[in-house]
Amino acid sequence: MSEKGLIFDIKRDCSEDGPGIRTTVFFKGCPLSCIWCQNPEGKAVKPETDIHGKQIGTWYTVDELMYRLLQDKPFFASTGGGVTLSGGEATLQMDFSSSLLQALKREGVQTAIETSGFFDYPHFRNKLLPWLDLIYYDIKLIDDEASKKYCGQSNHRILDNFSRLLADANIPVIPRIPLIPGITTTKENLQGIAAFLDEHSVKSCALMPYNPLWSDKLQKLGLPIRYQHKGFMTPTEQKACIDYFTKSN
Numbered sequence: 751m752s753e754k755g756l757i758f759d760i761k762r763d764c765s766e767d768g769p770g771i772r773t774t775v776f777f778k779g780c781p782l783s784c785i786w787c788q789n790p791e792g793k794a795v796k797p798e799t800d801i802h803g804k805q806i807g808t809w810y811t812v813d814e815l816m817y818r819l820l821q822d823k824p825f826f827a828s829t830g831g832g833v834t835l836s837g838g839e840a841t842l843q844m845d846f847s848s849s850l851l852q853a854l855k856r857e858g859v860q861t862a863i864e865t866s867g868f869f870d871y872p873h874f875r876n877k878l879l880p881w882l883d884l885i886y887y888d889i890k891l892i893d894d895e896a897s898k899k900y901c902g903q904s905n906h907r908i909l910d911n912f913s914r915l916l917a918d919a920n921i922p923v924i925p926r927i928p929l930i931p932g933i934t935t936t937k938e939n940l941q942g943i944a945a946f947l948d949e950h951s952v953k954s955c956a957l958m959p960y961n962p963l964w965s966d967k968l969q970k971l972g973l974p975i976r977y978q979h980k981g982f983m984t985p986t987e988q989k990a991c992i993d994y995f996t997k998s999n
Contacts, residue, residue, distance in 0.1 A: 770831025832860030
């Protein structure tokens with residue numbers, strides 16, 4: 751195929767991006783600008799270089815990418831694993847993502863996507879949904895003004911797309927809430943998200959504890975750090991978030 755996708759990383763032997771042993775493909779480019787972004791090297795929609803002159807972002811055809819991904823097909827088959835599209839935001843490259851997913855399904859590979867939810871819904875429904883087995887869907891902030899402040903975009907499309915997806919999808923749609931101290935971990939935010947999920951009869955989700963290692967990536971990119979929280983979350987901090995979330999009613 752002549753079309754190409756811009757990829758900034760391919761991680762093999764992943765266990766946190768879906769069931770079984772997986773290979774995760776990180777697409778470059780994201781419509782959000784979360785100040786705590788775990789993969790800031792995936793934000794820009796074009797190839798770039800870090801402070802050491804190392805290129806970030808490589809163009810692949812579907813065939814070139816499939817050659818690399820299918821090397822792990824025996825592990826996918828034996829563990830119930832597969833390939834996860836991540837980023838950045840894979841839905842920004844909708845046509846390439848669709849072609850890649852279809853190629854994976856022709857090979858019998860289980861597929862998943864990790865998405866911010868900020869996409870054109872009809873295109874997602876027609877081009878990606880038919881070829882997916884699992885969706886991880888980020889819901890970061892329930893307040894629209896907070897979403898604009900910390901993520902650079904309104905959350906209206908994200909929440910609306912989630913509601914529409916629940917009605918249309920015949921596959922698991924798992925909401926994930928990143929726990930960012932002082933931003934997403936507030937009582938108001940977590941209880942608001944819990945109430946939103948309860949309205950949609952969603953009974954489970956994934957709370958993702960804060961990981962501070964992303965700030966090192968910003969320094970390598972020569973970009974300013976706009977949010978700081980030293981260290982990982984403590985067990986007490988994590989428990990408070992769980993309590994807020996589960997006691998929303």
